[in-house]
Amino acid sequence: MDYVTLNNGLKMPQLGFGVWKVTDEEATPAVQKALEFGYRSIDTATIYGNEVGVGKAIENSGVPREKLFITTKVWNSDHGYENTLKAFDESLERLGQEYVDLYLIHWPTPKYDQYVDTYKALEKLNKDGRVKAIGVCNFDVEHLQRLLDECEVVPAINQVEYHPYLQQKELKNFCEEHKIQLEAYSPLMNGRDILHDEVIKELAEKYGKTPAQVILRWHLQTNVVVIPKSVTPSRIEENLNVFDFELTDEDMDKIAELDRNLRVGNMPSEMNKR
């Protein structure tokens, strides 16, 4: 496993395990398998409805807590300072944890304009030591700039949709400039087109790897944190086996050329669902 160092000095595994669309019941065996195979970072969220299942897997795994990196997120309907503090307590209880490593704002929901207050609650949780690092998801440059202007702690992470068809160059540059680590969600494009791309398939053949492994290796070499999801044990294992080969600069360039601004998730500035 490779690690990145966040802007507050905290080390985070560069590859973690995502559990969106995994039921509470499915989450326990899936996360347990992931931990057995060697994943140490788990990405959940209040809205996924599986914090209890994830917590059970952590407890059953016997992996010492300090070796794990647990992320959860505050949902849109819990925005606002007091609501966020309450939502955090509830998440911790469901997870059966005394702290989480990373707490993220799930969406900026600009229509409600409460993300600055929400972020201030995250700053308090961070100050109180109940969260080791704080950050955001789905923030565009304008939302990040507002936090930089109006808050104290620079977000450690911006978790956004990112894969070869959506390379987010402007946002990535902005994050790098401000020492905000970009974290790639839907790194396999949610299991869609990119896995069948001809260029990716050719590279998979060349390296004796699967298309998913080539894509995940590309993520690592673009210096993002990446959190593929799978409930299939063979894929959970496959997605972790990406530390034993390296794509050449030429092959990285070939993948860079696949960018087509193609998004499978919501547009951050338009997502206001509560």
Ligand SMILES: NC(=O)c1ccc[n+]([C@@H]2O[C@H](COP(=O)([O-])OP(=O)(O)OC[C@H]3O[C@@H](n4cnc5c(N)ncnc54)[C@H](OP(=O)(O)O)[C@@H]3O)[C@@H](O)[C@H]2O)c1
């Ligand atoms: N902050 C946010 O707003 C946000 C939004 C979306 C996602 N996320 C996070 O990012 C994580 C990953 O994103 P994601 O779940 O959207 O999608 P993803 O990881 O890009 O893709 C998951 C899909 O690909 C399939 N898959 C996984 N490994 C595969 C492999 N080796 N070969 C072929 N197919 C494979 C999975 O199928 P099976 O499960 O059936 O194996 C599943 O259908 C989420 O789980 C969540 O933690 C965050």
